[in-house]
Amino acid sequence: MKRVANVFRGPVGTLLFVLIAMSAVMLVAGSSPVDGFYYLFKGALGGPAEIAETLAQTTALLFPSLGICLAFRAGLFNIGAEGQLMLGGLAAGAIGAHFLAPGPLIVFVLLVAGFVGGALWAGLAGWMKARFAANEIISTLMLNFVALNLANYLVSGPLKSPLATGAETAPLPPAAYLPTLIPDTRLTIGLLIALALAGILQFVFSRTVFGFDLRALGEAPEAARRNSVPIKRMTWLAMALSGGVAGLGGAVIVTGELHRFNTSLSPGYGYTAIAVALVGDLHPLWICLAAFVFGILEAGGLAMQASANVPKDAIHMIEGIIIIVLAARRYIATRTETPA
Amino acid sequence: MEPALELRGIRKAYPGVVAVNGVDLDLFPGEIHALVGENGAGKSTLSNIAFGEVRADAGTIRANGTVGLVHQHFELVGRLRVWQNIVLGREPRRGAQIDADAARRLVTELAAANGLEIDPDAYVEDLPIGVQQRVELLRELEREPTVLLLDEPTAALAPAEIDAFFKTIAALAARGTAVMIVTHKLQEVIAYSHKISVMRHGEIVASLDTYSTSVEDIGRAMVGGDLPPVAARDETKPVPCLTVTDLHAGSGSTRCDGLSFEVRGGEIVGIAGVEGNGQTLLSDAIAGMIGYTGAIGLDSRPAIVPQDRHREALVLPWSIVDNTILGRQHDAGLQKRGLLDRARARRDAQTIKERFDVRAASLDVAVKTLSGGNQQKIVVGRALIDDPKFVLAYNPTRGIDVGAAALVQSRLMQARNAGAAILLISFELDEILTLADRVLVMYRGKIVGTFDRATVDRGVIGRLMAGSAA
Numbered sequence: 168m169k170r171v172a173n174v175f176r177g178p179v180g181t182l183l184f185v186l187i188a189m190s191a192v193m194l195v196a197g198s199s200p201v202d203g204f205y206y207l208f209k210g211a212l213g214g215p216a217e218i219a220e221t222l223a224q225t226t227a228l229l230f231p232s233l234g235i236c237l238a239f240r241a242g243l244f245n246i247g248a249e250g251q252l253m254l255g256g257l258a259a260g261a262i263g264a265h266f267l268a269p270g271p272l273i274v275f276v277l278l279v280a281g282f283v284g285g286a287l288w289a290g291l292a293g294w295m296k297a298r299f300a301a302n303e304i305i306s307t308l309m310l311n312f313v314a315l316n317l318a319n320y321l322v323s324g325p326l327k328s329p330l331a332t333g334a335e336t337a338p339l340p341p342a343a344y345l346p347t348l349i350p351d352t353r354l355t356i357g358l359l360i361a362l363a364l365a366g367i368l369q370f371v372f373s374r375t376v377f378g379f380d381l382r383a384l385g386e387a388p389e390a391a392r393r394n395s396v397p398i399k400r401m402t403w404l405a406m407a408l409s410g411g412v413a414g415l416g417g418a419v420i421v422t423g424e425l426h427r428f429n430t431s432l433s434p435g436y437g438y439t440a441i442a443v444a445l446v447g448d449l450h451p452l453w454i455c456l457a458a459f460v461f462g463i464l465e466a467g468g469l470a471m472q473a474s475a476n477v478p479k480d481a482i483h484m485i486e487g488i489i490i491i492v493l494a495a496r497r498y499i500a501t502r503t504e505t506p507a
Numbered sequence: 508m509e510p511a512l513e514l515r516g517i518r519k520a521y522p523g524v525v526a527v528n529g530v531d532l533d534l535f536p537g538e539i540h541a542l543v544g545e546n547g548a549g550k551s552t553l554s555n556i557a558f559g560e561v562r563a564d565a566g567t568i569r570a571n572g573t574v575g576l577v578h579q580h581f582e583l584v585g586r587l588r589v590w591q592n593i594v595l596g597r598e599p600r601r602g603a604q605i606d607a608d609a610a611r612r613l614v615t616e617l618a619a620a621n622g623l624e625i626d627p628d629a630y631v632e633d634l635p636i637g638v639q640q641r642v643e644l645l646r647e648l649e650r651e652p653t654v655l656l657l658d659e660p661t662a663a664l665a666p667a668e669i670d671a672f673f674k675t676i677a678a679l680a681a682r683g684t685a686v687m688i689v690t691h692k693l694q695e696v697i698a699y700s701h702k703i704s705v706m707r708h709g710e711i712v713a714s715l716d717t718y719s720t721s722v723e724d725i726g727r728a729m730v731g732g733d734l735p736p737v738a739a740r741d742e743t744k745p746v747p748c749l750t751v752t753d754l755h756a757g758s759g760s761t762r763c764d765g766l767s768f769e770v771r772g773g774e775i776v777g778i779a780g781v782e783g784n785g786q787t788l789l790s791d792a793i794a795g796m797i798g799y800t801g802a803i804g805l806d807s808r809p810a811i812v813p814q815d816r817h818r819e820a821l822v823l824p825w826s827i828v829d830n831t832i833l834g835r836q837h838d839a840g841l842q843k844r845g846l847l848d849r850a851r852a853r854r855d856a857q858t859i860k861e862r863f864d865v866r867a868a869s870l871d872v873a874v875k876t877l878s879g880g881n882q883q884k885i886v887v888g889r890a891l892i893d894d895p896k897f898v899l900a901y902n903p904t905r906g907i908d909v910g911a912a913a914l915v916q917s918r919l920m921q922a923r924n925a926g927a928a929i930l931l932i933s934f935e936l937d938e939i940l941t942l943a944d945r946v947l948v949m950y951r952g953k954i955v956g957t958f959d960r961a962t963v964d965r966g967v968i969g970r971l972m973a974g975s976a977a
Contacts, residue, residue, distance in 0.1 A: 375847065
């Protein structure tokens, strides 16, 4: 029994369990898991276009996932990646519509703007935590709604493009488009930026004093406080950087595929990213793998719905199951430790 | 005579460790039986098995009557009154209501019968530790146990309270209760027990009659050999390192109320006192963790051995190497332009491992897998590794085995001999008397007595700790 339980420990085990859970969901939905998986994987990986779409989904999930990873490792439960993503995209779209600069520079400026937008939004929650001990779970979650409504207001009013019929900013000049990796797909060099970021994050965690302080704060806050970790500064800084990474993701979507800002920017990447970060055990490199798996689910889900008659909502059930499995795994891990 | 409690072939294994391995033990009515051993020797597991809180893997338990257990950490409800705590779960009733008068009467009679003074209507959280323990004891006595197990009963008591406590226990035994005391305080064992069982690695390695043994014999049996002596005390030149002037911090009975003293290089100043008399605030003020008024003069960052190694000193899931860095991560030697020098940290960890004889498979194992003694060696080793001018050591040997404790004390003495100023806050008077050059007695946030090593009087210090004038 114990050996069986051990198989399900660790990220690989979690994924295995998820596959089993998916089969169950497909059976309940009245389809054969064989068909379901076939169309799921065919839809996600069946050809260059499908793979490009999967990787585009991976990219969109990876930024907020890495941002969440950064905050969670500092012990800060940043649930607000969705809002930070949104405001990062808004900053990039608003500036890009009115700001003219030559070629690559403008892309760079817009990405920085996205980072800053997300960082300010999350930094607000971080500052409230550091200054007033405001619970960051509540504040970041609530700020999501503020962000969404703020963005909606701005693109329906002050920032609305006079030419557009819907609520959105004016389009970006083509010079501000993020270069694609495969022409005529949504896959851009955003993927490379995200992967580089994961590598940087791993390096920061393992080699730098900053990463050391951040992890100490997350693992043992009282020991950190008593051992030269500037916890207030680390709190707002980790939160701001976390939001910055998520916001950068928003800017990548705006400059990479939408080429303007509107609030359809995210179908909930910021929430799914919480599961991605946890499935990846809060390790940047595992998170890349986890984001790819979730990218398959998101991209293949539509094909699965069309061909195997499994509703796409099943995918969201799976994501919910994953979170429960992870919570259970942590609980089991803490319970089976040797008693003192 | 029939034993009141008979354990035969008791065995209990946890993953990776056999905590109790084939133990036979008899407790007889009227006898005070001490169970001693290093931390992790299996004492607590055995007493929990005897009480029925933990199920043994093998063996038989035969109890002639009921068994009571007084825990090391009291299990009282602070916000309830004394009588409510004592009758908790078995309240006398009048209809659907608790019969408070009957309960109060019961508690008063019980206390009188056992010679324990107690106010049944006091709130437990307002009581000093020694009195809380009386409540805990009364709660067990209310069940009229034929066997009473006491787990580290004197850990938080002042010397005077310890005497009173054992008088009560002796009276209980005289009336036919079988008592087992789990402890690591050997002086008390010698003074108050009838029989002694020594545990090591889950087995009883010696069964001794108290009248024919000595502290040295018991200590040898506990560690399986002789203890290393604490390092010799050298002559040193006094240079002030820490100057505390009129320090006020906190409020209530645990506050610091106008403390003034200094600690000079090359001396150990011991703060003697019962837990909860302002020591934690003093330590936190020096560590810069809390606000205070008055002045604390320090010309360098204090090296600190905090009182709670799990919460305040270590990141338990981290390796020995990373824990060696903790607290020093911003120091020039351990980082260059924000990048950690892990090679240097590894060398430091290796040095600590050798100097402190840390038993670990490698420097990369998580410190949570190490024993308390080895964890504490890392904490003390880290505090001393950069040859600090000032060291604050708060209960540096609490809860660790005697071998590790002797080593830690030796290294502190060597640091003193090398010129460090050491402030030793300890709840173990013996530790202070072993190490300190000067002893300050702290009571209710004030220093109520100062003694040079040459003029130390154990009895006077004990009375001052308990709050009576010398």
